Amino acid sequence: MSESSKSAPEHPTILSLRKKLRESNENVDIRIGALEKRMDKIKIMTTTRLDRIEALLQQLVSEKIKENPSVDTKLNSKVVDSSASQPASSQEYGKSFPTEEITTLNLENSPLTSMEKFVKDAWPEALLARNIEDNMYTSSKNRVVIKPEYCLKKADITVFEKLQHIQSAFRIALVPYHLWAERLSHELDGDFMGIRVWSASRHNLTWVEILHAIFVAMTDHDALRSPLTTFSSVAPIKMESVIVFTKQFRQAFYMLSANDRNSPLVTTMITDICSKHLPRIWTHAEPSMNNLLNYQRIEKVVQVTERVCNWSKEEQTFSFDSSPSLNTLIEQPLTDAHTFSTAASAFLQGMTDQAFPTNNDLCYCCGKKGHWANTCHHQREMPRNSRTQIEPQKRGIQYCQPDLTQRFNALRSKPSMARSNHQTTSNNRPQHNKSYIVNTKDFTDEEWESLQKLGAEEYESSSLKYDDMHEDLADDEET
Structure with missing residues (x-):
């Protein structure tokens, strides 16, 4: 118990704490x-x-x-x-990086080395170390994907376009500038395979150095031309489209450096090339070229070319013959008020006939056109259920007064048969009865007589129908 009590820690006091603090x-x-x-x-x-x-x-x-x-x-x-304050050479760029202030001074006043000048003359879009500021956003872990068609295999004029796409991809992906050369070396093949092997043995290879090696290889293959020389030697190929030539001309212009684009020498070249190879285009574009920059002149030439190419559609659609090919359907205006055209009057008469269709109505009594039945002066009247006059021969009925009276008397002698026939037929056939609301106070004596005659005729026609039906039934019984 005594040993355990001695080994236990003592409680700190104020004096001990002050000593430790001191x-x-x-x-x-x-x-x-x-x-x-x-x-x-x-x-x-x-x-x-x-x-x-x-x-x-x-x-x-x-x-x-x-x-x-x-x-x-x-x-x-x-x-x-x-x-x-800058590194002595481009090879030491991977060890030290310039600040923002130093970069701005270099952009303004620092002269170019022989290698940088050669690269800038061959490709004005190339970015040098002084044009790039490595900041905290760039990282060596950033990845960039380059399309297979942008790989450098053949030493020709397309190398500049591919390099432009690759350089833009590096900047967008925020890849550090000192890693651009190593990344580009993996995209070299074919005519540039020797540069790929050479870059593998070089440490701290810069972007300017690998571009210089690529342009030297193009010079050995006789494929490197100065952009200004290429622009001045632009010429159309035989049977080439005008719009294709102007677009190639514009592409060659944008391959120039910024200083060359705004130079008076390029302005003179634009005028000479357009007036020599595009005289029709230049005739329409030259009046609007005053006080325009060189890039605006190039764009104006392309726009006018596209408009002129659309003239062929107009030539295919229209005929430029001054003589009229078709007779006009519009008559000449009348200058004399007392003369008129008979064709016009006939046409107007036809218009009036269509505008007033009442002239085509038929009279119920006489069957003639041009008047109504109430104004008809014909003695014989037709039934109201037919609008046209029906010829008796078409119906097969002979209207003769003696025959009618005989048939009527025969019908009166056999009332039961008529009633039975009437009842059988009425059940089989639908009845079409017409009712009229007539104000009898307004009728004159002549109208009353005409109505009575009309009723008698309807009764006679019904009796004829009954007689015919009776004869048909008798024939059926005999058979």
Whole structure:
């Protein structure tokens, strides 16, 4: 029990805590003093190095002034300050990267090396180290996918277009600039296979160096031309479309550098090429070329060419013969008020006949056109259920007064048969009865007589129907 009590930890007191705190503060003071001494040494070292750099810069400025005495000393001092902070060569770019301020100074005043000048002359769209700012967004883990058709296999004029797509893909994917050359080396084949093998043995290969090697290989294959020379030598091929030639002309223009595009020399070339190879296009486009930039001139030429190419559709549709091919259907205007055309009057008469269809109505009494039955002066009247006059021969009935009276008397002598026939037929055939609402007060004596005659005729016609039916039944019984 005594040993276990001695081994147990004692409870801390206020005095012990104060002692520990005092010891920790002393240790912190010692470390701070050591850091201050180290910072003083660093300041001394940086000041000595800066003094040495200034001495070297002054020596470089004096040497450049001796070589080019006409150059201003102030301008040379800025150039030296900006170039001194950069790596000595493009191979050292992978070790140190320029800041934003240094990059802006290099864009303005730093001269190009012989390799950079060769690359820029061959391909003005090439991006140099001074044109790129590696910031925190770029990463070596970023991946980029290059289409198989953009691989460099044959040394020809299409290499520049493929390089433009590859360079844009690197920038969009935020691939660091010092990795562009290594990534491009995997896309080389065919005529550029030697460059791929050469780049595998090179460490810290830059973008400018691999572009220089590609353009040298194109020169060996006699495929490298200056963009300005290519633009000036643009000419149409025999039986080539006009619109195809103008688009090739525009593509050659955009292959030029920014300075060449706005130069007066290119303006003169545009005028000479268009007036020589495109005279009809240039005739319509030249009046609107005043106060336009060179790229606007090129676009104007392409637009006018597309419009002129549509003229062939107009030639296929229309005929340019001045004599009329078809007779016009419109008559000449009448200048004399007392003359008129008989064809026009006949046409108007036909129009009036169609506009007033009452002239085609038939009279119920006489069957003639042009009047109604109530105004008819004909003595014989026709039944109301037929609008046209029916010839008696078509019905097969002979209207004779003696025959009618005999048949009527025979019908009266046999009323039972008529009733039975009437009942049988009425059950089989549908009845079509017509009812009329007539105001008898307005009728005259003549109208009353006509109505009575009409009723008698209807009764006679019904009796004839009954007589015929009776004869048919008798024939059936005999058979």
